[in-house]
Amino acid sequence: MMHLKKLLLLLCVLSVKGVFGVDGDEVKSVSVMEGDSVTLYTDITEIQTDQQILWMFGPKNISIAQIYKEKDVCNPCGSFKNRLKLDSQNGSLTITNINITDSGLYQLQIINSIGSSYKTFNVTVYGSQETSSRYIWIAAVVAVILFLVAVAVAATVKYCKRNQQTSQDIQEAEAIQINNINNHTKPDSEVTELPVSNGVNHPV
Template structure:
């Protein structure tokens, strides 16, 4: 976006040092891409006016670079300019000029929050006249995505994140984004060009991903420590540590509630991380607890948490661990190995005794 005061001059640079020998430069204006200037190396440059003569005696071309200067600019010159540079390959560049006219400009920022997958409409709050022109731009580069001029609509979204998602109202110029995604979060600027004066409006759109349900589990890593500490104080198995977790979330808050009272919370704005929030309760606690995951426009809640079911005594919890389940098998293997060792020892002892009384030929006998 190039902003300039009415009556000033503005230069649109090609960013080339010299025009190629066989190349040429074209400058086009407006939604209809009307040719307003062209230049070819070693040949005379040309400028063109529109039927309403708005560019008369106002355009200048740099013979070496092809840059275009508009002098004594008025609100009629605001809009979309396209540069085409031909040579070994065709290059193009676009400029959007906003002219501060005598009527001034209106910069009204609107904040819009929407859930991923929904549709959102950015309203212009005006009714278009026949010769009005409206231009929608997106992002820090202010890339044109939609335009309407004399009730002709141009959607410039092919091969972009907006492809097959944009719709423009031909009476108001309002822009609708269908099946919106988080990548569509950002700043949208509307430029309104009218013979009544120019203005622009801005809309900040934030798209939130759908929230998962938080998951509540027993924090078994604290079972042995809590059991040991409680048994030393004479109150074995009094406390239980729970964890409320959510994975792959951003711009959310995770909270524990006791009834309607907030106990604790944690917030994050980073992209796609995991959150966990602990809570200490008593085994026989009869209060109502809930865990809530929320963002500014939606929430997911786990209600009716069964403390008795989640907070089993540590001994019962340990009985389900792999080491506890494998102990009978280990005992059985140990007993079998011990029995085999006893049989071997007895056999060796018997052989030894037989061999102490050999027969006349010096042979030992088993029986």
């Protein structure tokens, strides 16, 4: 019975980790096309005077926007410049003209006199049709170049092998020709020694 309770507790912990973030804040997935705008909602109807809204981005939780005491301040970093808008009534954050580098985790921290609550958005930005077409065109060009290189290498290897084979054939033909010449050459005739005349005439 005790082991069953432990197993059920473990399953509950695993299921909670699948829905909530590491710090216990809920993670909401948001998908958007490149070039569009996306709004991350705080689910607050109206910001109270004692509430502070803080938006952070990335693994280092860099502050990019906040509302405190009815004053909204945007601190865009990097490519966020002039593309962040804060709703002064509920603190929701809008990112305009979003691009692929804006993908990542956005954390919302709501601070009040009681404590803090968190909410995390996992934003995924997909490439537009134009960007996808550009990547496809680049991939096609690269594929053609690789194909041409492969063909050139194969032709070079074939040409070298053919030249090597031709050279070997020529050498073999020359060797056969020399061998044939040697086989058909007659040996030197023996020289017949003639008798040396001593000046005496022999009678006929």
